[in-house]
Amino acid sequence: MAARLALPALLLATLSLPAGPAQARTICTVIMRADTAERLVEDGDCTSRVTPASTFKIALSLMGFDAGILTGPHAPVWPYRPGYVAWGGAAWTQDTDPDRWMTHSVVWYSQQITRALGMERLQRYATAFHYGNADMTGDAGADNGLDRAWIGSSLAISPREQVAFLADLVNDRLPVSAEAHVMTRRIVERTSLADGWTIAGKTGAALPRHPDGRLDRERGWGWYVGWARRGDETLVFATLAQDDPAEGGAPATGSPGKRRRDAFLQAWPTLIASPP
DSSP: OOOOOSOOHHHHHHHTOOSSSSOEEEEEEEEEETTTOOEEEEEEOOSSOBOOGGGHHHHHHHHHHHHTSOOBTTBOOBOOOTTSOOTTGGGGSSOBOHHHHHHHTOHHHHHHHHHHHHHHHHHHHHHHTTOTTOOOOOSTTTOOHHHHTTTTSSOOBOHHHHHHHHHHHHTTOSSSOHHHHHHHHHHSOEEEOTTSOEEEEEEEEEOOBOTTSOBOTTSOEEEEEEEEEETTEEEEEEEEEEEOGGGOSSOOOSOHHHHHHHHHHHHHHHHTSOOO
């Protein structure tokens, strides 16, 4: 596979296609060999940091399994309780285990893990992982880091930092137990493609804020990060987009993260093909 650090215009257009008529602007797509850190594809601004949103669940899973809070793909099972965040709809108002938490991106389950960890351990893990800016403090003056740090708040990470972290995960190099590595890789959702690749990845979506603090609902960020395996080859990837009304089309609907995932998987065969 030859390295290619710039994507052709046609492929960039494919990556910018969401599920509906609205348009999203691709901020970065980076694909790297997990063993050598050779970047095969890098296009866009891959060094600026933004909120990780629900892609942080990969890091949080490692913390939870290492600390013994999570004990298996289906344990513990925690019940939904009134007062928990439920903007994810019916999928979030059910009993949830680690596998279901990751698949449905259940925020309240994340918050139960962070509260069980406590701020000291949470901060220590984030720093040890070199996870972006590792800032778990949350909104300024709000003392809400355990509930919000990774959701459009203090924690921020770049696409390059995402792939470096993921390379450490797939190579068992993070400062957590071997079991935490294995269990985390096991619960990340997988997609099998026709060309023999298996993609394991996590979406993430969050809204930026206007200067006055209001959420900017027209410019949501959409992440998709993870790893891809075929035979003995393992690649890690991160792709980030932002909804952009200036690109035209109807207002975006659905999760920006899921739209990013769908566009990335559609483009994958071309992304990793050797250039002519």
